[in-house]
Amino acid sequence: xxxxxxxxxxxxxxxxxxxxxxxxxxxxxxxxxxxxxxxxxxxxxxxxxxxxxxxxxxxxxxxxxxxxxxxxxxxxxxxxxxxxxxxxxxxxxxxxxxxxxxxxxxxxxxxxxxxxxxxxxxxxxxxxxxxxxxxxxxxxxxxxxxxxxxxxxxxxxxxxxxxxxxxxxxxxxxxxxxxxxxxxxxxxxxxxxxxxxxxxxxxxxxxxxxxxxxxxxxxxxxxxxxxxxxxxxxxxxxxxxxxxxxxxxxxxxxxxxxxxxxxxxxxxxxxxxxxxxxxxxxxxxxxxxxxxxxxxxxxxxxxxxxxxxxxxxxxxxxxxxxxxxxxxxxxxxxxxxxxxxxxxxxxxxxxxxxxxxxxxxxxxxxxxxxxxxxxxxxxxxxxxxxxxxxxxxxxxxxxxxxxxxxxxxxxxxxxxxxxxxxxxxxxxxxxxxxxxxxxxxxxxxxxxxxxxxxxxxxxxxxxxxxxxxxxxxxxxxxxxxxxxxxxxxxxxxxxxxxxxxxxxxxxxxxxxxxxxxxxxxxxxxxxxxxxxxxxxxxxxxxxxxxxxxxxxxxxxxxxxxxxxxxxxxxxxxxxxxxxxxxxxxxxxxxxxxxxxxxxxxxxxxxxxxxxxxxxxxxxxxxxxxxxxxxxxxxxxxxxxxxxxxxxxxxxxxx
Numbered sequence: 001x002x003x004x005x006x007x008x009x010x011x012x013x014x015x016x017x018x019x020x021x022x023x024x025x026x027x028x029x030x031x032x033x034x035x036x037x038x039x040x041x042x043x044x045x046x047x048x049x050x051x052x053x054x055x056x057x058x059x060x061x062x063x064x065x066x067x068x069x070x071x072x073x074x075x076x077x078x079x080x081x082x083x084x085x086x087x088x089x090x091x092x093x094x095x096x097x098x099x100x101x102x103x104x105x106x107x108x109x110x111x112x113x114x115x116x117x118x119x120x121x122x123x124x125x126x127x128x129x130x131x132x133x134x135x136x137x138x139x140x141x142x143x144x145x146x147x148x149x150x151x152x153x154x155x156x157x158x159x160x161x162x163x164x165x166x167x168x169x170x171x172x173x174x175x176x177x178x179x180x181x182x183x184x185x186x187x188x189x190x191x192x193x194x195x196x197x198x199x200x201x202x203x204x205x206x207x208x209x210x211x212x213x214x215x216x217x218x219x220x221x222x223x224x225x226x227x228x229x230x231x232x233x234x235x236x237x238x239x240x241x242x243x244x245x246x247x248x249x250x251x252x253x254x255x256x257x258x259x260x261x262x263x264x265x266x267x268x269x270x271x272x273x274x275x276x277x278x279x280x281x282x283x284x285x286x287x288x289x290x291x292x293x294x295x296x297x298x299x300x301x302x303x304x305x306x307x308x309x310x311x312x313x314x315x316x317x318x319x320x321x322x323x324x325x326x327x328x329x330x331x332x333x334x335x336x337x338x339x340x341x342x343x344x345x346x347x348x349x350x351x352x353x354x355x356x357x358x359x360x361x362x363x364x365x366x367x368x369x370x371x372x373x374x375x376x377x378x379x380x381x382x383x384x385x386x387x388x389x390x391x392x393x394x395x396x397x398x399x400x401x402x403x404x405x406x407x408x409x410x411x412x413x414x415x416x417x418x419x420x421x422x423x424x425x426x427x428x429x430x431x432x433x434x435x436x437x438x439x440x441x442x443x444x445x446x447x448x449x450x451x452x453x454x455x456x457x458x459x460x461x462x463x464x465x466x467x468x469x470x471x472x473x474x475x476x477x478x479x480x481x482x483x484x485x486x487x488x489x490x491x492x493x494x495x496x497x498x499x500x501x502x503x504x505x506x507x508x509x510x511x512x513x514x515x516x517x518x519x520x521x522x523x524x525x526x527x528x529x530x531x532x533x534x535x536x537x538x539x540x541x542x543x544x545x546x547x548x549x550x551x552x553x554x555x556x557x558x559x560x561x562x563x564x565x566x567x568x569x570x571x572x573x574x575x576x577x578x579x580x581x582x583x584x585x586x587x588x589x590x591x592x593x594x595x596x597x598x599x600x601x602x603x604x605x606x607x608x609x610x611x612x613x614x615x616x617x618x619x620x621x622x623x624x625x626x627x628x629x630x631x632x633x634x635x636x637x638x639x640x641x642x643x644x645x646x647x648x649x650x651x652x653x654x
Contacts, residue, residue, distance in 0.1 A: 008140075012147055014200035015138045018131050019151040021193035022095075023159030024186045025124050027281065028166050029099060029117075037105075037179045038113055045108035045439040048374050052110065059114045060121065067125035068592045075129050075588030084584055085203050088130035092194050095123020100187025103180045108439070125591065131197075132571060133587040136580045137204040142298065145525055148572035149292025152564040153285045160281040162189055204580070237641035238577045238586070244636060245570055246593045248533055248629025251622045252566060254601030255539065255559065262543070262615050263552055267335060267483045272490065272549070276556040283560035291532070291565025292572075295525040302520040307512035311504040312561050313535055317542055319500055320554030323493075324547065333488020333549025339481060345397035345455040348483050353383035353392070353476040362390035362462070367475070374442055382406060382442070384475040390462040392476060399453040400482040403460070406442040410471035411435035417459040418450060432463065436471055443477065453484060488549030496550070497557055525573045526638050532566035533630040537623050544620040577641035579648035601625060 028034070035056060043052025078084045098120030105113040139147040166185060170178035259277070287309075293299040294306060324332045341347035346357045354366060362385055369380045383392075394401070414433040416423045422430035433446060450456045462474045523531075539558055546552060571590075578586040601622065608618035 010200050011138055011202075012143075012150070014196035015131075015134060016147065016151040016154045017193055017196045019155035020158030021190050022092075022124060022127065022131075023155035024162040024189045025095065025099060025120070026155075027159035027163040028182055028186050029102075029120065031277075032163055033166060033170070033179050033182055034102070034113075034117065037176075038110065038117075041107055041176055041179075042105050042113040043110040044437075044441070046110060047439075047441055048443040049445075050374060050376075050443055055110060055114060059117050063118045063121035063125065066118075066122055070126065071129045071591035072585060072588030074126065075133060075584035075586070075591075076582075078130060078133070078584035079582055082203055082205070084130045084133055085198060085201070087584075088127055088134075089198065091123045091126035091130065092191065093123070095120050095127055096187045096191040096194075098123055098187075099190065100184050102183035102187075105180065105183075106176060129587050129591045130584065132575075132590065133583040134197075134201060134204070135571070136575045136578065136583050138201055141576065142296070144572040144575055145295045145528075145569060146292045146299070148575070149288045149565060149568035152568040153288040156281050156284045156288065156564060158189075158193070160278060162186065163278070163281070204583070234644060235641075237637050237644065238574075240632065241574065241577060241636045241638075241641065242589065242593050244629050244632035245574070245590075246629075247625055247632065248529075248536075249567070249570065249594065250601040251540075251625025251629065252536060252563070254605055254622055254625075255536065255543075256563065257602065258605060258615070258619075259556070259559070262619060265615050266546065266552070267485050268333075268549060268552055269485055272488075275490075276553060279553075280556055280560040280563060283557060284564040287561045288564030288568055291528055291562075291569060294520070294523045294528045294531075295569070301512070302523070303516040304508040304512035306520045306523060307516045308504050308508040309531065309561065310516070311507045312500075312558065313538070315500050315504060316554050316558045316561075317538060319496060320551045321542075321545075323496060323550045323554075327492075327550065330487050331489045331492050331550070333486035333493075333552075335486050335547050336484040338483055339396075339398040339453070342397050342455070345395045346481055347397050348481050350478055350480045351394070352381065352478045354381060357394065358383075358479060359393040360385075360391070361393075363387035364390065369442060380442070380477065382475050382477050384473055385462065386472050388462055388464050388472060390474050392460040392474075393457055394459075394479050395455065395457045396479075396481045397455050398481045399450050399484065401448050401458050402480040402482060403446045403448065404477040404480070405433075405435065405444055405446070406440065406475040406477070407435045407437035407444060408440035408471070408473065408475070409436070409438055410473045411437065411475065412472045413463040414474055415461040415463045416448065417461065418448065419456055420459070423448060433460075435474065447482075486549045490549075490553075493550050493553050497554065524638070525569050525576070526633060526636065528569045529566060529573065530630055530633060532562040532569070533626045533633075535562045536566070537626040537630075540620055540623040540626065544616050546619075573638070577638065577645055579645045581649050 038056050039049050039052040043049070043055065046052050046055070074087055078087045098116050098118075102113065102116050102120070105116065135144065135148060162185065166178075166182035169182055169185075172178070173181065263276070290305045290309065294302060294309075296302070299305075324334055329336070339348040341349075351357055353360075360383065364383050364385045364387075367382045367384045369382060371377060371379050374380055412435060414435060416431045416433065425431045431448075448458055458479070460474065460476070462472065464472050535558065539555060542551070542555055542558075546555060574586075574590050575583075578590075604621055604624075605615075605618040608621045609615045612618070
């Protein structure tokens with residue numbers, strides 16, 4: 001550990017800068033851009049968007065599996081070989097190059113996209129193991145919490161900033177060049193901002209095991225892992241923590257992953273959902289730093305920080321719920337009553353093309369599509385017609401209708417009319433759907449919006465073929481009347497949140513010291529995590545009752561309060577209980593828990609959603625992860641775990 005303060009600070013900045021570098025992959029590649037691009041562009045030649053989603057999920061799962069298997073092995077090898085930075089460089093190279101090469105992916109290149117993504121995701125997961133394993137060698141013991149949370153804050157800032165830049169590129173560059181260049185930008189960003197960690201963070205000098213002459217590093221590493229497993233009782237506190245972490249981090253990850261889907265199910269506008277996710281990204285920066293200060297006995301204003309978090313814990317649900325009930329619906333965005341079916345119009349719901357409410361003229365017939373082709377449990381029926389005068393009329397009570405249709409080499413052009421008038425596109429030209437495609441594809445969707453809610457008639461008319469579309473077939477699966485969208489005044493809602501935060505700052509400044517000074521002294525890293533889990537439990541309960549735009553935004557802000565801090569403190573607590581001489585091996589195990597936590601929560605969430613035919617009970621079910629994980633965390637003797645780690649390092653030093 002360096003004694004020069006200037007050198008020490010430079011190493012801390014260099015280490016945290018890597019969070020800035022790699023978080024661009026998490027935001028642009030994993031969350032925002034590539035999943036959509038894979039489905040709509042790279043997978044455009046697959047039989048359906050569902051199949052594209054399946055292949056994407058398989059790629060994610062395969063990369064997680066490979067990383068989970070390799071993490072402890074390579075981590076241990078890095079301990080033995082003094083090679084943490086070398087392995088870090090290797091995986092950064094794999095990840096950054098794989099990401100940058102995604103610029104080559106164009107329409108139909110789903111296989112290339114899958115292979116490059118697997119390589120990129122493997123690089124991302126693998127590099128994180130060696131990056132995290134450097135933490136106990138970079139930060140002084142008293143600074144581990146602060147440094148870890150600073151890293152997360154830098155990640156939020158860097159990832160969010162490049163995502164904003166990429167969104168602008170996608171909006172203004174023609175064709176597919178916006179997303180393709182955004183992939184290249186992530187690779188370059190990742191590689192460029194990784195340079196400081198190699199320049200200013202030295203390779204740790206400690207090694208858990210000395211290589212015996214005649215034995216290879218791999219053999220020695222497997223022997224070390226086996227010895228650790230045999231000695232598991234000695235590290236029982238650390239492994240108890242790993243089990244607790246596996247459970248509660250699964251709940252945290254599930255909330256993050258399903259937030260947008262849950263909001264969409266409740267009928268919230270997709271643009272507002274994206275803005276809410278960006279809000280979480282940037283609001284998480286200061287709160288990550290605040291959580292990092294809570295366990296630091298030398299940090300100034302600890303009582304004020306705790307008071308500010310407690311104020312948010314109480315005020316955000318209170319104001320959000322009261323606002324939903326007391327403010328006008330135009331402001332609160334409370335969910336309107338569903339559109340009802342009338343004697344003349346179909347209400348909210350899904351209507352197969354064969355339904356009596358879908359009026360067809362012009363030689364229509366039912367075409368049954370095999371279930372295997374669409375990854376469905378049963379065969380799927382499409383209504384098709386070759387007739388040049390084929391027409392569908394659908395009278396509905398609502399404002400938005402989703403058309404589910406197919407494309408193929410024999411398909412043609414469809415004109416779209418609303419209430420007898422041509423429906424106009426964004427350029428004020430008559431809307432025409434070109435269903436001609438070299439590859440037959442099913443379950444494609446198009447959304448049509450009426451200016452006002454009420455009774456309308458949507459008409460689809462076969463327009464035949466042109467120079468670009470040689471076929472004449474029109475093929476429709478279903479029409480769905482979407483629920484009414486909550487309104488909500490985003491400006492007023494953000495203003496209310498700002499007011500709450502200003503009141504919180506005033507409360508913390510005036511009453512933090514007299515009310516929370518004694519409690520703040522008891523807050524250590526474990527209790528900081530438990531506080532975060534308490535907030536997540538409230539989020540799960542509140543999410544069950546959520547029914548308005550204002551509540552969704554207040555809830556998103558509440559997630560931002562704890563998201564970065566909970567994960568950063570979890571990393572630093574594990575670091576403090578891990579022998580520095582075995583940081584590669586143990587952070588490899590930590591990485592396994594992170595990978596396995598990505599499937600249990602979503603599985604339970606999906607089961608609950610299917611069982612109860614709603615995501616509300618599924619959201620509520622996540623409270624079990626926080627209760628069980630929190631309880632197990634209280635059973636961890638952190639002091640004993642840290643003592644064992646110190647003893648292990650002392651043995652290596654001897």
